[in-house]
Amino acid sequence: MSISNPPCPRCEDGVATLLATSPVPGVWQVFQCGTCLYTWRSTEPARRTERASYPAEFRMTRADIENAPQVPAVPPLRGRP
Numbered sequence: 001m002s003i004s005n006p007p008c009p010r011c012e013d014g015v016a017t018l019l020a021t022s023p024v025p026g027v028w029q030v031f032q033c034g035t036c037l038y039t040w041r042s043t044e045p046a047r048r049t050e051r052a053s054y055p056a057e058f059r060m061t062r063a064d065i066e067n068a069p070q071v072p073a074v075p076p077l078r079g080r081p
């Protein structure tokens with residue numbers, strides 16, 4: 001893939017930025033979506049790199065992201081038994 005800012009495979013309006021490139025030029029690139037933070041390497045299969053092939057059950061909308069529950073806090077340690 002040679003596109004510098006591909007659309008995000010996971011969320012509907014995310015655009016990726018180039019995060020890293022292969023040490024050997026032109027072999028692979030790593031992209032990250034600025035909206036949902038999904039990150040992928042250009043050489044991964046279509047189900048991980050192209051929106052049309054990304055599994056429907058894992059796709060996200062902006063509303064999904066904004067309404068995502070917060071990660072629960074780690075509870076205090078229980079006392080020793």
Ligand SMILES: [Zn+2]
Nearest residue numbers: 008011014033
């Ligand atoms: Zn995204």
